[in-house]
Amino acid sequence: MIKKILQFSKLIKSGDWFVIILFCILIIISAKTLWNLPQGKYLEIYKNNEILAIYSLNQQISKTINGIKGKTEIIINNGRVRFSSSPCSKKYCIHQGWISKTNQTIICIPNKISISIVGTKKTYDSINY
């Protein structure tokens, strides 16, 4: 076993170590930057791809939205949000559970309602207007 490890380490030359370490650093940096999403502040609710409302995540309320098939209920609970009831058949939106990070999204396709978390409130400028 030790002999095999020695053989293995002989195989790797000094330049290879450099490449291996560089590769590992790249993996760590990419994981840290791409997976570390900041906590969201606001919730955007979309109906038929059009924005319906923006709520602050910093509260404890439930909202009912009228979709195409029926009423969808979402619950906001101090920084996180989930679908609690929906008229769709598969209930994927409910099974997704809580979301809390920026850019996380839950979509209910049958009822055409989606919610998305944003970091800062989008202000409406002249272009949007």
Place this chain on the structure above:
Amino acid sequence: MTLSTINITNRDHQIAKLSAIAVALSLIEFFFPSPIPGVKPGIANIIILYTIFKFDLNMGIWVSLIRVFVTSIILGSFLSPTFFLSLSGSLFSLIFLIAFRNLDRQNFSLISFSLIAALAHIFGQFIIVRIWIIPHNGVFYLLPIFLVSAFIFGLVNALVTNKLLKLNSKK
């Protein structure tokens, strides 16, 4: 009518044989279920690395591109998104291998080349995915997983190729 003759050299025969092995390995890999969707070991790259180190880079480019085209034609995915993913991955790997061909062979063994090619392959595929297939920044969420798989399989492929080259030189 002019009769054109093609002189088939020994080199062409070598390319054909190596490509055939690479295609066979790709097909085996295609039918072999993978634990995570999209993560594949890329065992055909063993043959391409072998070709580059046993012969030269030019031949490696031939084998790599022939493998991509022939495999896609056999599997019926020619000109489909799968084919373009495979092609862009291969092209990026080859571009990086060409760019780094003058690396000092004393200090850099084929492990480095394998890792560089694996990394380039992932980048090539992600560029195509981001621009064309899933035009959303959300795809980059998967990048670390694919980087880890590229690292592992790049290393394993390099070690297998090393073994192959050693076995071949003993004969």
